[in-house]
Amino acid sequence: xxxxxxxxxxxxxxxxxxxxxxxxxxxxxxxxxxxxxxxxxxxxxxxxxxxxxxxxxxxxxxxxxxxxxxxxxxxxxxxxxxxxxxxxxxxxxxxxxxxxxxxxxxxxxxxxxxxxxxxxxxxxxxxxxxxxxxxxxxxxxxxxxxxxxxxxxxxxxxxxxxxxxxxxxxxxxxxxxxxxxxxxxxxxxxxxxxxxxxxxxxxxxxxxxxxxxxxxxxxxxxxxxxxxxxxxxxxxxxxxxxxxxxxxxxxxxxxxxxxxxxxxxxxxxxxxxxxxxxxxxxxxxxxxxxxxxxxxxxxxxxxxxxxxxxxxxxxxxxxxxxxxxxxxxxxxxxxxxxxxx
Amino acid sequence: xxxxxxxxxxxxxxxxxxxxxxxxxxxxxxxxxxxxxxxxxxxxxxxxxxxxxxxxxxxxxxxxxxxxxxxxxxxxxxxxxxxxxxxxxxxxxxxxxxxxxxxxxxxxxxxxxxxxxxxxxxxxxxxxxxxxxxxxxxxxxxxxxxxxxxxxxxxxxxxxxxxxxxxxxxxxxxxxxxxxxxxxxxxxxxxxxxxxxxxxxxxxxxxxxxxxxxxxxxxxxxxxxxxxxxxxxxxxxxxxxxxxxxxxxxxxxxxxxxxxxxxxxxxxxxxxxxxxxxxxxxxxxxxxxxxxxxxxxxxxxxxxxxxxxxxxxxxxxxxxxxxxxxxxxxxxxxxxxxxxxxxxxxxxxxxxxxxxxxxxxxxxxxxxxxxxxxxxxxxxxxxxxxxxxxxxxxxxxxxxxxxxxxxxxxxxxxxxxxxxxxxxxxxxxxxxxxxxxxxxxxxxxxxxxxxxxxxxxxxxxxxxxxxxxxxxxxxxxxxxxxxxxxxxxxxxxxxxxxxxxxxxxxxxxxxxxxxxxxxxxxxxxxxxxxxxxxxxxxxxxxxxxxxxxxxxxxxxxxxx
Numbered sequence: 001x002x003x004x005x006x007x008x009x010x011x012x013x014x015x016x017x018x019x020x021x022x023x024x025x026x027x028x029x030x031x032x033x034x035x036x037x038x039x040x041x042x043x044x045x046x047x048x049x050x051x052x053x054x055x056x057x058x059x060x061x062x063x064x065x066x067x068x069x070x071x072x073x074x075x076x077x078x079x080x081x082x083x084x085x086x087x088x089x090x091x092x093x094x095x096x097x098x099x100x101x102x103x104x105x106x107x108x109x110x111x112x113x114x115x116x117x118x119x120x121x122x123x124x125x126x127x128x129x130x131x132x133x134x135x136x137x138x139x140x141x142x143x144x145x146x147x148x149x150x151x152x153x154x155x156x157x158x159x160x161x162x163x164x165x166x167x168x169x170x171x172x173x174x175x176x177x178x179x180x181x182x183x184x185x186x187x188x189x190x191x192x193x194x195x196x197x198x199x200x201x202x203x204x205x206x207x208x209x210x211x212x213x214x215x216x217x218x219x220x221x222x223x224x225x226x227x228x229x230x231x232x233x234x235x236x237x238x239x240x241x242x243x244x245x246x247x248x249x250x251x252x253x254x255x256x257x258x259x260x261x262x263x264x265x266x267x268x269x270x271x272x273x274x275x276x277x278x279x280x281x282x283x284x285x286x287x288x289x290x291x292x293x294x295x296x297x298x299x300x301x302x303x304x305x306x307x308x309x310x311x312x313x314x315x316x317x318x319x320x321x322x323x324x325x326x327x328x329x330x331x332x333x334x335x336x337x338x339x340x341x
Numbered sequence: 342x343x344x345x346x347x348x349x350x351x352x353x354x355x356x357x358x359x360x361x362x363x364x365x366x367x368x369x370x371x372x373x374x375x376x377x378x379x380x381x382x383x384x385x386x387x388x389x390x391x392x393x394x395x396x397x398x399x400x401x402x403x404x405x406x407x408x409x410x411x412x413x414x415x416x417x418x419x420x421x422x423x424x425x426x427x428x429x430x431x432x433x434x435x436x437x438x439x440x441x442x443x444x445x446x447x448x449x450x451x452x453x454x455x456x457x458x459x460x461x462x463x464x465x466x467x468x469x470x471x472x473x474x475x476x477x478x479x480x481x482x483x484x485x486x487x488x489x490x491x492x493x494x495x496x497x498x499x500x501x502x503x504x505x506x507x508x509x510x511x512x513x514x515x516x517x518x519x520x521x522x523x524x525x526x527x528x529x530x531x532x533x534x535x536x537x538x539x540x541x542x543x544x545x546x547x548x549x550x551x552x553x554x555x556x557x558x559x560x561x562x563x564x565x566x567x568x569x570x571x572x573x574x575x576x577x578x579x580x581x582x583x584x585x586x587x588x589x590x591x592x593x594x595x596x597x598x599x600x601x602x603x604x605x606x607x608x609x610x611x612x613x614x615x616x617x618x619x620x621x622x623x624x625x626x627x628x629x630x631x632x633x634x635x636x637x638x639x640x641x642x643x644x645x646x647x648x649x650x651x652x653x654x655x656x657x658x659x660x661x662x663x664x665x666x667x668x669x670x671x672x673x674x675x676x677x678x679x680x681x682x683x684x685x686x687x688x689x690x691x692x693x694x695x696x697x698x699x700x701x702x703x704x705x706x707x708x709x710x711x712x713x714x715x716x717x718x719x720x721x722x723x724x725x726x727x728x729x730x731x732x733x734x735x736x737x738x739x740x741x742x743x744x745x746x747x748x749x750x751x752x753x754x755x756x757x758x759x760x761x762x763x764x765x766x767x768x769x770x771x772x773x774x775x776x777x778x779x780x781x782x783x784x785x786x787x788x789x790x791x792x793x794x795x796x797x798x799x800x801x802x803x804x805x806x807x808x809x810x811x812x813x814x815x816x817x818x819x820x821x822x823x824x825x826x827x828x829x830x831x832x833x834x835x836x837x838x839x840x841x842x843x844x845x846x847x848x849x850x851x852x853x854x855x856x857x858x859x860x861x862x863x864x865x866x867x868x869x870x871x872x873x874x875x876x877x878x879x880x881x882x883x884x885x886x887x888x889x890x891x892x893x894x895x896x897x898x899x900x901x
Contacts, residue, residue, distance in 0.1 A: 033845075033846060039860075039861055040685060040686055040857045040858075040860070040861055041684065041861065043686070044684075044686045060845075060846035060847065061846055062844070062845060062846045063686065063857070064841070065587075065860060067587035067588055067590070068587055068841060068842075070587070070590040071586050071587055071590060071592075071745060071842065072748065072842055074590055074592065075592075075745050075748035075749055075752070075842065076748055076752050078749075078752065078753060079752045079753065079754055081752065081762075081763060081845070092590070095590065097590075139672075140477070168584070168588070170584045170588045170589060171583060171584045171587060171588030171589075172588065203491075203573070204491060204573040204574050205574060207569050207580065207583065207584070207588075208569075208860070210860055210861065210862060213862065214862040214864070217862060218471075218475070218477060218670070218671070218864070219476075219477030219671065219672075220471070220475050220476045220477050221476070230861075230862065233861070233862070234862055237669065237862070237863075238668075238669045238672070238673065239669065239672070240672060329589075332589065336410075340410075341574040341576070
């Protein structure tokens with residue numbers, strides 16, 4: 001009996017390993033690996049569009065959060081496993097260690113992308129982006145008898161003490177774009193002064209960019225500084241929250257695409273990058289993203305209903321991305337020294 | 342371990358050189374994989390800690406270690422982990438005593454409930470605590486308590502919940518065996534229960550207690566999930582690793598803190614060596630199994646505490662279960678099953694991948710950890726200390742650090758094992774070496790309780806060591822091997838922080854789906870996915886029970 005059990009176990013193990021070993025190379029050589037940080041549901045929708053327009057390319061996609069993906073790409077840098085980076089924060093992309101892994105490429109139709117949304121060195125171009133927004137819980141606001149904040153300035157009101165959460169800029173890209181925009185808007189000195197004042201009201205610096213909105217949606221806190229799309233999706237889910245775009249102009253971040261220099265399937269990778277500027281892709285982007293850098297689509301109804309202004313550029317602060325990228329270490333170090341708890 | 346009593350000289354049935362070759366072979370079988378799948382990845386990432394802008398050196402250490410913030414983080418980590426581990430071990434000991442040494446109804450059920458936290462990703466349990474105790478949680482909403490769970494106490498509670506099953510596994514294994522003759526003699530000599538407890542039970546469980554504390558401490562010290570969800574601004578070393586590595590892509594400083602986190606494990610190795618030399622063997626050749634008689638006062642007291650603990654665990658897990666069937670927590674509590682229509686990438690497919698991973702991890706993990714324990718206990722050599730150290734060190738490595746180490750080590754074309762990278766096989770291997778200490782300690786604890794006199798008798802009768810192990814040791818410890826397999830299966834279903842760096846587009850696992858759902862605020866769907874994971878684990882346990890019953894094996898507790 002025991003021998004039989006052992007045999008069974010051995011067979012099972014073997015079968016498991018065989019089943020798990022890499023599939024034999026598919027006859028169709030056009031298979032590329034794409035790393036992305038688009039949110040889970042967006043990425044899935046975009047991928048459907050890509051597969052429809054590029055039936056002969058087998059796009060294998062791995063979705064990780066911005067920070068996880070940075071760690072992954074850097075850890076793999078000796079032997080990159082991906083061909084394309086798709087929809088990944090520009091402030092991460094312009095890290096010199098990342099840029100070193102990329103190859104310049106100008107996709108078809110790059111002229112549609114304004115110069116401020118692409119790299120002068122041609123290593124990346126951004127077709128989408130996201131912007132900061134507050135998620136304000138209506139129920140909690142009422143229970144605590146608080147006014148609806150409309151700007152960063154409003155959050156200094158002492159009545160908000162312990163009711164505001166924001167991402168920790170040291171661990172979250174959204175958190176960094178928020179404080180970078182505040183410093184760029186107000187200037188070095190006034191910016192830091194403001195952040196120190198705001199600190200008095202902050203209940204927690206949360207380690208992810210989407211979580212402040214999620215906890216505000218759950219009613220744990222009244223205001224969660226997060227990004228607009230998270231607010232729009234949570235409103236669609238039915239949470240009793242209001243999306244507020246700060247009056248000072250919302251900080252924002254671009255999501256860029258790039259070709260990996262070590263790719264062994266550059267033809268297919270280039271075709272995929274061309275596709276990211278094609279009407280098929282742009283249509284899909286307009287369905288999901290509040291910021292699309294090329295013309296050709298309209299903002300969906302649910303965005304407007306959630307409170308996004310039709311002319312999005314009026315609500316956005318004109319970020320200096322190069323400056324935000326180059327100052328990153330210095331700003332985060334100072335934030336950790338002066339503010340982090 | 343090297344100070345064991347000399348084995349009785351072999352009467353020469355097996356030549357001594359064969360024994361030496363066997364020792365060498367089994368030692369290599371343990372050491373080689375430990376080096377390839379644990380040391381190498383660790384060296385790969387730790388060498389980063391020495392890389393500075395001006396060459397190799399300790400610059401990164403100097404930059405961190407002198408700072409005020411670092412001192413605070415160390416104090417936070419040690420105080421929180423120490424307190425949470427003490428609470429965990431105390432509760433787990435009472436619970437183990439109740440299930441192993443008292444006559445209670447529903448012992449199996451109690452143990453199953455106690456193990457529930459192992460069945461779901463820890464992320465979801467912390468979420469469950471927030472749903473229950475958060476500022477807008479059920480308790481505050483219904484009763485208007487002013488509870489604020491975020492911070493030190495929140496992290497302590499979440500971590501006790503997280504580490505409790507691990508401590509319980511070890512302590513239950515330690516209390517499961519005993520020699521009833523000792524208790525009878527004591528009773529005859531007029532010893533009171535408390536005295537028997539102090540002089541027989543406690544010394545017998547000493548190794549288990551130390552092991553349980555060590556495992557709990559390491560688990561809690563290196564966990565960042567609970568601290569991230571429920572810690573608020575209470576920061577610990579593990580969250581600082583996360584900040585450095587994930588937030589700022591700064592492997593160098595992250596690795597430095599990773600090295601600091603290894604310290605408790607190395608310390609524990611010394612404690613372990615000291616303790617194990619004084620371990621009393623609870624079972625010897627003349628032992629008679631424990632005969633637990635009903636005793637009203639004791640059974641009632643321990644029963645109440647055990648059911649209370651189980652109730653609290655059930656409350657948290659139950660909240661998660663409940664949330665998965667609620668339309669929109671906490672605003673619309675009407676019943677729905679819509680969260681079970683997963684709109685996450687690949688739907689339920691990652692769950693099937695995880696099941697395959699879990700089976701492979703169970704088999705590999707049982708084989709590798711029990712082999713390691715047997716080699717340590719039965720084939721002492723100069724490398725014994727090294728094997729123990731490496732086996733235990735795994736629990737002190739933050740999952741994130743080991744996972745990134747795997748990328749660095751196995752994505753390197755110069756590594757002969759490079760073809761494993763990107764395949765499904767690497768995931769169970771990573772889980773086995775990530776959870777190595779827990780499996781190793783369960784087997785080692787039961788091995789240590791078996792008296793050497795069995796070996797001595799077998800050897801005197803002319804049996805080789807291999808034969809002794811196959812015919813004497815294995816039949817005694819195989820139930821704990823089954824529970825090691827169960828442990829690996831359960832952990833493989835839910836482990837997140839280590840595997841997130843080695844999943845590829847074709848090898849998505851269930852825990853990552855839960856993270857993706859939770860990331861995008863779909864709390865109810867994340868809960869629903871966790872319920873599916875729990876269902877798989879419970880289903881697997883029942884299936885295994887049935888299989889054992891069919892093989893006419895009874896009286897094996899899968900989760901001990």
